[in-house]
Amino acid sequence: MQIGIIAAIHRYPVKSMMGEELNAARIETKGLLGDRVFALADPATGKIASAKNPSKWPALFSYRAAFTEPFANGVFPPARITFPDGSSVLTEDEDIEAKISASLGKPVKFLAGTRGTGTLEEYWPDIDGLARRDVVTEEAMPAETFFDCAAVHFVTTATLDSLRGFYSGGRFESRRFRPNFVIETPQGVKGFPENDDWNEKILAIGSEVKLKITGPCGRCVMTTLPQGDLPKDIGILKSAAQHNQARVGAYASVLQAGNIRRGDPVRIESA
Numbered sequence: 001m002q003i004g005i006i007a008a009i010h011r012y013p014v015k016s017m018m019g020e021e022l023n024a025a026r027i028e029t030k031g032l033l034g035d036r037v038f039a040l041a042d043p044a045t046g047k048i049a050s051a052k053n054p055s056k057w058p059a060l061f062s063y064r065a066a067f068t069e070p071f072a073n074g075v076f077p078p079a080r081i082t083f084p085d086g087s088s089v090l091t092e093d094e095d096i097e098a099k100i101s102a103s104l105g106k107p108v109k110f111l112a113g114t115r116g117t118g119t120l121e122e123y124w125p126d127i128d129g130l131a132r133r134d135v136v137t138e139e140a141m142p143a144e145t146f147f148d149c150a151a152v153h154f155v156t157t158a159t160l161d162s163l164r165g166f167y168s169g170g171r172f173e174s175r176r177f178r179p180n181f182v183i184e185t186p187q188g189v190k191g192f193p194e195n196d197d198w199n200e201k202i203l204a205i206g207s208e209v210k211l212k213i214t215g216p217c218g219r220c221v222m223t224t225l226p227q228g229d230l231p232k233d234i235g236i237l238k239s240a241a242q243h244n245q246a247r248v249g250a251y252a253s254v255l256q257a258g259n260i261r262r263g264d265p266v267r268i269e270s271a
Contacts, residue, residue: 013067016052020067053136121137125224129241152251166242195244203266214251214252215250
């Protein structure tokens, strides 16, 4: 059953920085090729830098990372990190740590590739409906990745439209939620279909890719932070918590690798 089309594809080369929008991408068993393959870490603690703890890492959304050229034979080209002042550094530059540290105003370690299991700190705002409130916790990341929870995550236009209906003053744009892709659902689809109707089913994209939906994506303080022309807005998370248990979008694992393109049909299959 076709349930929509791929409306947008996003890749974030460096964890917790802004990324790039693509017309096409390859999905491998560990997710979108090139997604979150780099990260920053606190050299004192070893914890991964994340906008989930904005009091410690308040400026990460002011940085943007994009690969300098298409991938060839699975080899990653350098990515360019653009700083808030417009200057930049390549991920292959020897002085990358010194330049990013100087820009951030604190020492950082630059990580390329993943080994073992990392941890990050997450701040939970004081909002009704969140599992924790007004506390910072330490969260483990999946082994050998810089992902928070899963290899792939997506959101539907139906979910964004539903949240807009509850909070008309909020700008529920997909970029607030940093999905790998956005599914444009037909007009008339209501509610939160990726949570309510599709959970644990198979998502087939185009002619190649198959994903297993593994559960809803619980949201955090990152969704409230300013980025570009989007203002800080705690009401975004409050609305999601009040109306959908703080869930926006869903996670998925990769059953069959392949290429996806903007405009590809998306189908739901039984698991």
